Amino acid sequence: MKRKKPIIFISHIHEDAQIANLLKEYINNAFLGFFNIFVSSDGASIRAGDNWSANLEKALQEAEFVMVLISSRSIERRWIYFESGGAYFLGKRVIPVCIHDFSLSEIGLPLSWLEAIQGRDYDGSKSLIEEIARNFELNCPKVDIKMLTRLLAGNIAPALPHLGGEVAVRPFPLFLLADASGSMAGETISTVRIGLEKLIDFLQQPNLNVNFMPIFSLITFGSKVRPLIPPTPIINIKSIPKIDAEGATNLGEALNYLATLLNDPLIVPRRSLPPVIIVILDGTPSDNWREGLKEIDKLPWGRKAVRLCLALGNDLIMKCLKKLEVKVFCQY
Numbered sequence: 001m002k003r004k005k006p007i008i009f010i011s012h013i014h015e016d017a018q019i020a021n022l023l024k025e026y027i028n029n030a031f032l033g034f035f036n037i038f039v040s041s042d043g044a045s046i047r048a049g050d051n052w053s054a055n056l057e058k059a060l061q062e063a064e065f066v067m068v069l070i071s072s073r074s075i076e077r078r079w080i081y082f083e084s085g086g087a088y089f090l091g092k093r094v095i096p097v098c099i100h101d102f103s104l105s106e107i108g109l110p111l112s113w114l115e116a117i118q119g120r121d122y123d124g125s126k127s128l129i130e131e132i133a134r135n136f137e138l139n140c141p142k143v144d145i146k147m148l149t150r151l152l153a154g155n156i157a158p159a160l161p162h163l164g165g166e167v168a169v170r171p172f173p174l175f176l177l178a179d180a181s182g183s184m185a186g187e188t189i190s191t192v193r194i195g196l197e198k199l200i201d202f203l204q205q206p207n208l209n210v211n212f213m214p215i216f217s218l219i220t221f222g223s224k225v226r227p228l229i230p231p232t233p234i235i236n237i238k239s240i241p242k243i244d245a246e247g248a249t250n251l252g253e254a255l256n257y258l259a260t261l262l263n264d265p266l267i268v269p270r271r272s273l274p275p276v277i278i279v280i281l282d283g284t285p286s287d288n289w290r291e292g293l294k295e296i297d298k299l300p301w302g303r304k305a306v307r308l309c310l311a312l313g314n315d316l317i318m319k320c321l322k323k324l325e326v327k328v329f330c331q332y
Helices: 014-030 052-062 078-089 122-135 145-152 187-203 251-262 289-297 300-304 318-323
Strands: 007-011 036-038 065-070 093-098 170-179 212-221 225-233 276-281 306-311 328-331
Touching: 007 014, 007 052, 007 078, 014 036, 014 065, 014 145, 065 078, 065 122, 078 093, 093 122, 122 145, 170 187, 170 251, 187 212, 212 251, 225 251, 251 276, 251 289, 251 300, 289 300
Parallel strands: 007 036, 007 065, 065 093, 170 212, 170 276, 276 306, 306 328
Antiparallel strands: 212 225
16 A cells, blocks of 8 residues: 655745745655645645635644744734644644744744744754654755755745756846835835836736746845845746835845845856846935945946846935946936
């Protein structure tokens, strides 16, 4: 009789589906397909025509190990507490995993009762693999922990698609840094979001050059830098996440973060087309943006990148954007 695979359940919200599915793929590769990994958004765990609620309940009951992906968005959603609480009271091993820039210290009750893992830290990612192996009494596999760390931080995209033949299309990285400070709140940030939706629609047109694939990344910067869309093939982007405008204008921190992406060969490989960097802001940056720019200029891809800046409003100090050495400059 064929042995039934043990089930790992990954709980997440819709906006974090990409990380959940990449994590499923990573664990499958690491443990050579030993597990049946349930991710409700992957199109395979729940198939068309299935009873969604019944399948979810069945998977949760049968799962032996439950991971709960915690982000700044999911922490406010009742669904995460519903699934994790249900698993806990069924006696399951439940581990909250902080993804993106969410910190362990931000987890409140009741999830803080559980031993959580900081996904973006090397030691945290390593302990996650060790916990899985220990829970099922398996040898811990030798895997690329740095890749898992980037994955949980939201800094790695799915493999590029092949459009016929054996040669993949050339990646065309497009990084958009959008001001999400308090001055952008209201109609301005809504207008930016509508513009981004139109940009995505345009880039997804099937009649564009099939010899390259836009890899789109949306990074917002207010008091915190948030990678709302990690580098992702344009055809895989379904919607633009909600953009919350608050706090300061930390452009320098955003440029430093962008430098780490430009320096990652998994995100901008050697065969890539020169990246395009678009900066949208409506006022003077609050932090030392010049230091962030220096980090960009140190990198080969940073120097080769085409830089576009869009200034919103009349309060902007023009010297700031001109220092970015843009190829195209617009003001509204």
